[in-house]
Amino acid sequence: MESEKGTVSVILVEETLGLARRGGLDAIPLLEAAGVSPAVLESPRSRITSDQYGALWNSIAIALDDEFFGQDTHPMRSGSFVAMTRAALTAQTGGRALARSVAFMRLVLDDLHVQISAKDNSVRLEFVHPEQNQAPTMFAYATYFLLVYGLVCWLVGKRISVLRACFRCPEPAAVGEYKLLFCEALTFGQDATYVDLTSDFVDLPVVQTNRSVNVFLRDAPGNFIVKYRNPDSLAARVRQFLRENPIRNWPTSSALARQFHLSEATMRRRLRREGQTYLSIKDQLRRDFAIGALQGSDRPIGAIAQELGFAEPSAFYRAFQKWTGLRPSDYRSVKHNQIK
Incomplete structure (x- = not known):
């Protein structure tokens, strides 16, 4: 059934386009390239397919030459995600792949990075940014999470369960979409931002190879928004x-x-x-x-x-x-x- 691929709210699409416009891009050609008519965005209840959203995501990243959409003072140049994927591919376990991915992002971005820690039977990803800067938006947190989390899920061949997620930013308009991406247990306006994952992936072997990576990179990371939605509820x-x-x-x-x-x-x-x-x-x-x-x-x-x-x-x-x-x-x- 085609519905297995899911759809994405135009509220989230507008957040994505807002970053494109901030970067000086004209949204209309981007929408047309992704197969989306501007008329579809006129209703806040409207939605587009996950394939369309993935195409839009990737086309904006290429047009901006920034796979983080201008949400950091240092652009994440096109090709960065490919390099991160190949670096993490040689890790032997899910835990090592996560560590390599986070370390790579630390080299690429200036303002936002993640600290990994073990907590009970979970792994915590705590987001850190300069205190003098305004707290990142929910979309910035989600972009980082999609890149790292989606990659590690693919490497170990399973959807890693998200236990809870707390954010410093206020609750976004598209909170329902973010619950699908993270989990039901979301809280906002907190003193810290972190995501807790179950720890059962840490010792899982990396099952992907150089043979499977090319097919994966063809649609990633834009396809992560639906592929790794929370299946645990x-x-x-x-x-x-x-x-x-x-x-x-x-x-x-x-x-x-x-x-x-x-x-x-x-x-x-x-x-x-x-x-x-x-x-x-x-x-x-x-x-x-x-x-x-x-x-x-x-x-x-x-x-x-x-x-x-x-x-x-x-x-x-x-x-x-x-x-x-x-x-x-x-x-x-x-x-x-x-x-x-």
Whole structure:
């Protein structure tokens, strides 16, 4: 199912474009190169595919010649991530790969670096920056984390669990997207910024080789934003289960609870603590599938609506406008306008 790739909020897209504009770039050609129409950004509820966001991320980094998007006084020149990947590739374990990646970033950036420490059964990444400087934004922290964390996850061949994350910056508008990237346990306005990881990756062997690195570097690091989203919550497990089954076979709430060996009330309560319901998860998956299908195929809108389980196209139109603030035809016209 195309929805496995996920989508990204335009709020996060606007943060990315804001850095491009600050660097003197025109956002329109960047959006067009990534296959995104400016019209899609008009609704704050709208979203783009993860492939589009990855292409946008990489094109901005190349245009700025800065893979850290101007968020440090020293630019992270194009090619830095490739060099960091090859340096970490020769590490024997996940812990050593993390240490090499952080050391490399320390050489590249002037203002922001990370100190690694062991804490109980976790590994803490504490962000450090000059006290006289304004605290970095959430996007700066996330950019650093994506580069290092995504690389180490790939090297050991698994998604490393994030236990908690605290930030000095205020809560961002796209907090929901950052929870998907880090974990549910996010706090803001704190005295320190750190991310705690489970320590089970430290002794894992690096499984990647020189043969696999070229394919990895083709899409990295822009693809990290979705690929290494947090899978540990119940909501993530529910999403994964639904993605593996056709929409017509999605179970009722009670049947799903039995699948996870929970009572229906317990499942509802746990999902509620994570800010979700079974209905909201199903809607999010339908939304992502619809966006991918509209932007990636010529199938009639009625056929897409039927695949999503809507008895009538009109019901799909109403649902899509509720999800994104736009009509399905707006997304379809984006694709066709760019082909012309």
